Amino acid sequence: MENSRRDPLNTRRAISRRTMLRGMGVGLALPLLNAMSPAARARASNAPRRMFAICNNLGLLPGEFFPADAGPGYTPSNYLKVLQEYRKDFTVFSGVSHPNVDGGHPADISFLTAAPHPASSSFRNTISIDQYIAERIGIQTRFPSLTLAVNTGARSLSWTGNGVSIPPEQSAAGVFRQMFMQGSPKEVEAKIAELDTGRSILDAVSERTVGPADRERLDQHFTSVRELEGRLQESKGWERKPKPVVKEPEPQDPSSPAQYMAKVANIYNLVRLAFETDSTRSVTLMLDSVSTPVVEIKGATISDGYHNLSHHGKSEAKLAQLRVIDSWHMRMLADLFKGLKGVQEDGETLLDRSMVLYGSNLGDANAHSTSNMPVLLAGGGFRHAGHLAFDRNQNYPLPNLFVSILQRMGSETAKFASSTGTMSGLEMTKA
Incomplete structure (x- = not known):
């Protein structure tokens, strides 16, 4: 595109890279036009597999989450009692962690990448499992992936192959509109014009003359940015393609960070709708508990911020409040399972076809420990x-669990990050 007439960077000088990419839908991972082709649709399974990965970056109280005994007949812990109705639908893991992923709180950005030493000054992240999936089957849905978060700033679970963070979307209402609200013809054309402008901005940035230091920094991002640019033109076709129609109303976004649990509930319901309409097959959710103040919970009194409570120092007053918060997380997870099991798809439930990975980068938030991570995998066609x-x-x-998930998604990969094989003891069903 010619830049002599008008430099898009001059007309939008205040626009940041983050704002630009969010405006172009990158937070939702831009849709790919190839998914509209008959050949691509023919390759798609009538009942596809899906993955929803959730990280609560303050974890769960270990003694309340992990069972004392192992195997299929384990005695449920206090937290797992909340999920007792679905115990045949999930596996809980103990004694697992990401090798060489340390650093306490910063480890949340390695939860789905397993990239080592995230607190290091020289750290550079690697591809997250959701983006690995999106690169391979994303062409089959309107959105190759959804990157979501609650109460976070720029922190994200989703990372490209070049170690670039994908900004998360935090508004359930906004994502709902993008998935299900069809714009007027005028609005559609305006969106297409916006996509064209986005391409122009990328052109202008790449053609600028910069110093060696700036060029080195830009080069770290350009491969991923150009990949996104290549999708801008393709996404035009999706703008003119009718969106799925759902009966549920647009959710209302809570206004306060303290309404953390309400935000989580909205996101869980949104993901069910996304899977039910096959709008995407790969979703991540960062529950940024570290950045969450006092949590509002119906019928309970929480007197301190979530992060402060996690540093309980064995104070029974703080532990009691954490148990309430953690138990609510389990209750909402149970509601998610119920919603997914309530949807039938080709003779199975949506939970049977969807892997729900729930866990944390911290095995013990009180000690900032990244070993013995709490992890649970539900659904997805596993025994x-x-x-x-x-x-x-x-x-x-x-x-190793990530390799099993990828294989269940249809990938033939034998290795992901620091894996040594598939997850021992976890078998797939035949279908």
Whole structure:
């Protein structure tokens, strides 16, 4: 595109890279036009697999989450009692972690990448499992992936192959509109014009003359940015394609960070709708508990911020409040399972076809420990094994679970990050 007439950077000088990419839908991972082709649709399964990965970056109280015994007949812990109705639908893991992923709170950005030493000044992230999936099957849906968050700033679980963070969307209402609200013809054309402008901005940035230091920094991003640019033109076709129609109303976004649980509930329902309408097959959700103040919970009194409570120092007053918060997380997870099981798809439930990964980068938030991570996997066509207990002193590599998830999604990959194989003890069903 010619830049001599008008430099888009001059006309939008205040626009940041983050704002620009969010405006172009990158927070939702731009849709790919190839998915509209008959050949691509023919390759898609009538009942596809899906993955929803959730990270609560303050974790769960270990003694309340992990069962004391192992195997299919394990005795449920206090937290798992909340999920008792669905115990045949999930496996809980203990004694697992990401090798060499340390640093306490910063480890949340490695939850789905397993990239080592995230607190290091020289750290550069790697591809997250959701984006690995999106690169391979994203062409089959309107949105190759959804990157979502609650109460976070720029922190994200989703990272490209070049180690670039995908900004998360936090408004359930906004994502709902993008998925289901069809714009007027005028609005559609305005969106297409916006996409064209986005391409112009990228052109202008790449053609600018900059110094060696700036060029080195820009080069770290340009491969990913150009990949996104290549999707801008393709996304025009989706703008003119009718969106799915759902009966549920647009959710109302809570205004306060303290309404954390209401935000989580909105997102869970949104993901069910996204899977039910096959709008995407790969979703991540960062629950940024670290950035959450006092949490509002119906019928309970929480007197301190979530982060402060996690540093309980064995104070029974703080532990009691954490148990309430953690139990509510389990209740909402149970509601998510119920919603997914309530949708039939080709003789199975949506939970049967969808893997729900729930866990944390911290095994013990009080000690900032990244070993013995709490992890649970539900649904997805596995023969669930109850409680798979590994060595809590010499942890089993969690990336092995990611390999199993990728294979269940249809990928033939044998390795992801620091994996050594598939997850021992977790078998797939035949279908």
